[in-house]
Amino acid sequence: MRQLLNGWDERRILPSRRLLAGSLLAIFAVDVFLWATAPPLILDGLTDWAAHAATVILMLGVIGEVSATFAAGALAGGVLIDLDHIPQYLGTEFLTEGTPRPYTHSLLTVILLGLAAWRSRGELHVFLAGASIGLVSHLIRDMAEPGQNGGVALLWPLSDWGVTIPYVVYGAAVMLLFLGAWRRYAGASVGSAEAAVRAVAATAASVEEGTGE
Ligand SMILES: [Zn+2]
DSSP: OHHHHHTTOSOEEOOOHHHHHHHHHHHHHHHHHHHHOOOOHHHHHHHHHHHHHHHHHHHHHHHOSEEHHHHHHHHHHHHGGGGGGHHHHTTOOTTTTTSSSOTTSSHHHHHHHHHHHHHOOHHHHHHHHHHHHHHHHHHHHHHHOTTOTTOBOTTTTTOOOOBOOOHHHHHHHHHHHHHHHHHTTTTTSSOSHHHHHHHHHHHHHHHHHHHHO
16 A cells, blocks of 8 residues: 555655645635526536545645656546536536436446546556545545535445535535644644644735735
């Protein structure tokens, strides 16, 4: 498992504290935005993608040092699955007939991706393993996404039922991921939940400063 996560890449990556704090803020900022407004489709899609990417970053922070290939796979799996919405935007329902989201938003895709990862070798194996984990994080967020309560037909093609989870469950999971990832830095500086809260506040303040003018 360790070898799988590290891959064969010399470059190891781990989200910095600033990136962890920024990701946490980005998720909640996007979700408040999605709740409070009904943005046009393109804006909805772009902000939601940012929140999906931020969720993957927090998850990578908990996993620990991974290769760039694994991280790239996780980000790709966590974001690019939404390209399956394109046919719907173009007016064809062949991927969404009867389900709240395209059929490819289901456990079947996770299983197929996992099998592809298992059967492949080398960098592709590492990339696909990352993509499988990224896809799982995507589906979890989609089940809780504000304003999108149709859920995810996880069991398609066995069932079209849209599975949802309360937002508070996702929000708590995101907080736990953040604190879990943050613990890695405990001892590096002040290193505590208190320091984590201060970092989030500081990042929020610098974001506000940047957009205040
Ligand atoms: Zn999605």
